Amino acid sequence: MPALEITDLTRLYRRKGGEDFEALAGVDLTVPEGEVHGLLGPNGAGKTTLCKIISTVLLPTSGTVRVLGHDVVTDTHAVKLALGVVFGGEKGLYERLTARQNLDFWAGAYGLSRRRRRARVGELLERVGLDGRADERAGSFSRGMKQRLHLARGLVSDPGVLILDEPTVGMDPVAARDFRALVHELRDGGTTILLTTHDMAEAAALSDRVSLIDRGRLELTESPGTIGDLVSAYERVDARGVPDHVRDRIAALDGVVSVREDQGSLVRVETEQPDATLAVLRTLVDSGVRDVARSRPDLEEVYLHLVGRRGMGVDR
Amino acid sequence: MTALLRAFGLGFGFQARELAVSTNAYFSLVSAPFFTITLLSMVTYSGRGDLASYAVVAPTLMTLWLAALMYAGEMISEDREGGRLELLVASPVSFPALLFGRLCGAMLLALPAFGLSILAAGLVMDAWITIHHPVLFVLTALAVTVSTAATAAAFSALFVLAPSARIVQNTLPMPVFVLSGVMVPITLFPGWLEAVGRLLYLSWGADLMRDALAPEAVEHAALRLLMVLALGALGLLIGGATIVRFLRRARSEGTLSQV
Structure with missing residues (x-):
């Protein structure tokens, strides 16, 4: 059974007084269990929309998404139990609470008992290198530290599938290196990871396969080596x-x-x-x-070559 | 059911914890003793010392209600602005039960208003209030607190959806205070208006709390306490349905993270 099975997925957004905007157009993607799958694309390509549908916070317009066999629309609760979600950016933490209190809350939200919570929170804080700052308020953390706390939050339930939406934004190089090590460790433990990123080097270093998404369509799915060859040609x-x-x-x-x-x-x-x-x-x-x-051209210029010239404009 | 209770407990504990570090929230308690002094001065001047219990109960319930409206208006909005609403919806926890637990936790903020009002009456106006039926008083206070949180849950999703939520939030307190007989006994109203007041849990709660302060035996105490809880439960049902509907709509329209 694949970890992620996406079939003919479409998502339209209503625009007031205008035409509907098609954020995803007939996306098909299958990610087997244990794979780290990189999702590359420029801003507005549909990466975050796809992540949101998988994580059940957005309903698809048509098509199906299954997470470990569970449908994201009809079997939402099972999907939520199987998934860990880390959306990018600094937001998402309770800033007045400490790192430990934040993780404890989220562990509770995923149904962990008080005893398991205590052990799991301590373990995760150590894993992301925040054990020394565990009792400091999250609001006082740097962007990189917040990002690490987000990662720990995404792992509280020890999910089978982990969605990482731009997880290294704002991390310093050392933290980003540690993050990569953590991803390798999770993959070795059998976790399936869908990773969206702008950073081709990061995608190449972490992913077993990479999909390129543009204007809501999956343009290609290849191994990082093949994408790397394409990029190095330019x-x-x-x-x-x-x-x-x-x-x-x-x-x-x-x-x-x-x-x-x-x-x-x-x-x-x-x-x-x-x-x-x-x-x-x-x-x-x-x-x-x-x-x-x-x-070397940057990622957006490579897109121009790979998916055709359409200017640097963002669709939405 | 266990999952709902766990979500409620999680929300309650979380909010209590947040309250402990949110010093600004306690400023809402400042008005309670001043209201007590004002109301007590009025009843004393009018020669109606028998209405002293109104001067203690009213500020307390007003503080409770104002805190409920504040949290109902801001809890979902703050989570939305802080990028947490999507994460909460993506987690398996029951969002309505979590929210209700959080609102109940937030109501802890208003409980000291009881003590502050009684102290202000005694220390400033030398009107020491005796609680003649302390068990009933405490039970009623708890029932009113839970029902207030339940009613706040009904308003919370409404405030997120309403285009002029802030105006509604600011306009609502006075009609509720009057209609529920917090400030003026609703028995003084025309019959039809009294009937409207009786639809509010707060009118039953306010009456019962005042009766619990008086030396006379309290009639139908259990039934009246049940009414407070039943009307609160109705608010919770409406609130739960409204929240579920709001979430469904936001997931459909892609507006969960929009502020």
Whole structure:
């Protein structure tokens, strides 16, 4: 039985005086038990909508979602018992209460007895490195510490499936590294994890498979290695003071996707073959252009290549 | 049933804990002794010392009701703004039972108002109130407190849904205080208005508390106590249904996290 089984899932949002907005359009996804599944996509792509439907806080317009065999609409209680949820951002804690009191409350909400709560809360605080600050008010915590407390909260019921929606936002590098170790540990323990992130490196490092979502559609589901190969094929070269005839020569090179002028005198060249970057650099240097920089595109630029150009606008 | 009781207990304990660290909340108690002094001065000036119990009971119930309205209006909204409402709905706990438990816990805030009013009457006005039927008084106080929390549950989802919740919240106290006979005996009202007042648990509770202070034997005490609880239970039923409906609508429209 798959941990997550999503079939033809659609979610529409009503807009006052306008057309309905389609946040998810016919999404199909199956995540087997024990898999860490990365969900990548730009803002407004539908990642959070998908997480909310899985976690039962949002009803689908059509289609079905099953968590460990339980339907999120008709068997909500069983789904809630099987799931741990960590939504991104700083919010979600009772700031006047201590870290320990917060976790104790959430453990109670998941039905743990008082005795089990005490043991579980202590164990989780230690696991996320907050045992030394357990009796301090959550409101006094840094963003990264709050995020760690959120993670602990998501784990109070020892869930079979864990939804992590942008879990490392605001974490410092050390905490993010510890978080990754924790995810590996959970996977080794058999927990299924759906992880949404903007960070391709994070997705690649943590996930067994990665799905790319854009405009409410799942564009592809691949192993991180395959996505990594796709990404590494794309590079860009920025240069200043490029004469027009050199630009034309570069545009004609094999593997050059685009040559465009950005911010006045800056020329940005995008390539989709590893050899093409070398050819572009050689052409620039041979033409006497010295102000040159080579870099990898960021995630959003990769989306442009993988899912087609639609500008950087966010749909909603 | 066990799950509901557990959710109630969780909510009650949580709110009591939060109350312990929310020093600002206690400012709502400040008005109770001042109300007592004002009302007691009026009945004394009018030569109606026999109405002194009104001067003690009224401020207490007013504090209770004002606290209920405050928490009913803000509990769900604060959880929503704080990003906790979705997490609560995503958890298996019964949200209406948790909310009712929290509201009952919040009502603990108003209980000291009883003592403050009695002390203010005695220390400032030298009108020491004797509780002639202490057991009945305590039972009634508890029943009124639980029924107030139950009624607040009915209002809580309504306040989240209503576009002008704040106005309703600010307008509601005075009609309720008058109609429930907290300040003026409803027996003085025209018959039809008295009948309206009798639909409110608070009118039964206020009468019974005043009777518990008086030396005379209290008639039909058990039945009247039952009325307080029954009307409170009705409020709870309406509240539970309203909350479930609100959650269903918010999940359908995707507005659980919207503020």
